Amino acid sequence: MSIQRLRTEKRYSEIVIHNGTVYLAGQLADDYAGDIREQTRQTLANIDRFLAEAGSDKAKILSVTIYLKDMADYAGMNEVYDAWVAEGAAPGRACVEAKLYDSRVLVEMMVIAAQS
Secondary structure (H helix, E strand, C coil): ECCCCCCCCCCEEEEEEEEEEEEEECCCCCCCCHHHHHHHHHHHHHHHHHHHHHHCHHHHEEEEEEEECCCCHHHHHHHHHHHHHHCCCCCCEEEECCCCCCHHHHHHHHEEEEEE
């Protein structure tokens, strides 16, 4: 089975495809100045873009792990996330509080999805 790596850098690949499964590296907002809702919107937009590049979409997400800087942001993140999730296609999910690599980052998401 071949492994396809897209947008590869020294330490990681943004997208890894193996055996019909798409693995996304942790996705963040492009602009860290926004509040939790804005950072969540930007993060989800990046997920949409990378899934499309890999031949998949949000309806095919199998699992998402969400890392929040502060669980106090849980409701605000969920407000945006719930509106984004494909109807009838809610993936398996975990959400944890974590110290993220930059103090301005409020949310990071890792996704595993089926390929189209």
